[in-house]
Amino acid sequence: MKQQEFFSSRWALIIASIGIAVGTGNIWRFSRIVAQNGGGSFLIPWVIFLLIWSVPLLIAEFAIGKSARMGPVGAIAKTAGKKFGWMGAYIVFVSAAIMFYYSVVTGWCIRYFYSAVSGDLFSTSEHLAYWNEFTSGYQPLLFHIAAMVLVALVVFRGVTKGVERVTKFLVPSLLVILFLLFIRVVTLPNAFEGIKYFFTPDMSVILDHKVWLNALTQNAWDTGAGWGLILTYAIYMKKREDISLNAALIGFGNNTISILAGITIFSTVFALSSVDAMQQVSQSGPANTGLTFIYLPLLFSRISESNLVNMVFASLFFLGLFFAAFTSLISMVELSTRTLIDTGIKRKKAIVVVASLGILLGIPSAIDLKFLANQDWVWGVGLILSGAFISFSIIRYGVDKFRTEIINGFGSDIKIGKWYNYVIGVLIPIQVVVLVSWWLISSISWDPEWWNPFHAENFGTVIFQWAIVLSVLIAMNKFLVKKTLSENSLSER
C-alpha cells in the first residue's frame, strides 16, 4: 500500500517544522540564558553551534524520515540495523515524556492569555502570589487537559487536514504577534539599553567553557534538532522535496525568531523595570518560569497609562506564547501517534491512546511543580542522547553513503559536501560526550545527596530513570522492531 498523506507543498512542510522548533524555549529560556551568560558573549558560540549541531542534525532527521517513511523506531531500525530499534524507541520515549509536561506548560499559556484578556492579570501587583495561587490549585490540571484535547483534535484530522491547516494559521500569526510586540517595545524610552546589553560581549566570560556549553545546550533544546520530531514530519514530505535547504531554513529561521524574541524581552525589561533589570531577566523562578509568568506581567502593566493598551499587549504576548507551545505540542503528539500507527494501529485509535496517556501521565506535573522540574531535567539532558542515537545510526549506515545517496539524492536542491561526514562522524559524538558529562558532573555539586534518585534535580535521578527506560527498551527491542517492521504496517492508516 502506498502512503496516502503528504504535506501539500514545501512551504507547508517548512511552516509546520518551524512550528516544531519555535516553542516557549525561544521566548523564555533563550532570554534568560543570554542574560546569565554575558549577553553578546553567549551569542557567538550560539551561532557556531547552530552550524555544527542544529543544522547537521536537522538534515539527518529530514533524510532519515524521508528515506525510511516510518517513525523513529522503524526509521532507526532501517538505518542502523534491527539490533538498534531500541534507540528509536528511546527517542520516542523522551519526546513523549516531554510531551506529558509540555502540555501542562501549554495549559499555563492558555490560562495566562485568558487572565490577560479578562483583565484579571492586572487586578494585582503581586504576581508571584498570583502565580503561586494558580499553580497550587486545580486549574493547571484543567488547562493541561484542555491543551491535550485541543492538540488531539488537530492530530486526529491527520497531517494535511489537521497539522498542516492549523500550523499554516498559527505559525504566521505567531510571527505577526512577535513583530507587533517587537515594534512596540523597541520604541519605548530606554529600550535601546536592552538591545545594547543583548549584543555587548562580556570579554571576561567569552572563553568560559560554561558559556560555550550553555550555548550548545540552548541549540540542542530549542531548535528541535535530535528530538525525532522533524524525522516524523519528514515522513510526510514528497519525494521531490529537498532536504538540506529545508533543514537550513528551519535552523536559521528558529534562531532568527529567538533573536527577535530576545530583543523584545530585553527591551521590555530595560525600558520598564524600576529595579535591577539584569537580575530580572536572569531570574529562573519556580520551574524556570520566573521571567515569563511573574515579572513580564508586572512590566506589561507599565507599558502605557492606558490599562486597555497594556491588556492588549499582554494578551498578544501570552497568545503568541500559546501558539509557540501549541505547535510544538502538536508535533510531540504526532510523533507518538505515528509510532503507534507504524505498529498497525489506525490513526484515530492511536490518537485516543496517546491523548489519554498524555492527560494521565501529565497529571503529576500539573499538580506538582517539583515533579515537572524533575522531568524537565531528566529528559532535557536525555534529549542529547537522542541526538547521539541519530548520529550513531548514520555512522552505522555509512556517513558518506548516507550523504551521497539520501541527502544529495533525488529532489535535493543543494548538494552537501564532505564536511558533513566529519560533523556527523566526529563533531556530534564529541559534543554529546562533553555535554552529557558536563551536565551530570555539574549536577553532583547541586545536591549533597547527589546520588539520591528521589530528589528533583541531581545526578542520581537522571541515571536511575535513564537506566530503567533503556533497560526496558533494550529488552523489548526484538518485539518492538518486529511489530514495527511487519509487512502490513508500512503505510499510513
Added chain:
Amino acid sequence: MDLSTIITMVVVLGIVCGGLGIFIFKAFKYEKLKSKNGKE
C-alpha cells in the same frame, strides 16, 4: 555603542538573519524551477 557591540551585532545578525534571507531566496528560486520543469 562600542566597537565590540557593533561587531557582535553585525556578525550575529549577518550570519543568522542574513543566512535565513539567502536560504529563503534559494528555496523560492528552486521551487520556481521545479514547478517550471514539472509543467514541461
